[in-house]
Amino acid sequence: MGISSIATLIATIVVGGAVGAAGIVGLVSSQTGAPDKSPVSVANPVVQYGE
Numbered sequence: 001m002g003i004s005s006i007a008t009l010i011a012t013i014v015v016g017g018a019v020g021a022a023g024i025v026g027l028v029s030s031q032t033g034a035p036d037k038s039p040v041s042v043a044n045p046v047v048q049y050g051e
Helices: 003-032
Strands: none
Touching: none
């Protein structure tokens, strides 16, 4: 393995981790955000089918 393959491997791991972390942060913030940003509440659950 050359230096460039190791650098490419490390860069791929870093970019993949950043993309995964951004996805998880987006999912968690959308589920735990303020009511105006997360329209479904425990008191008034809404399930929309086929829209």
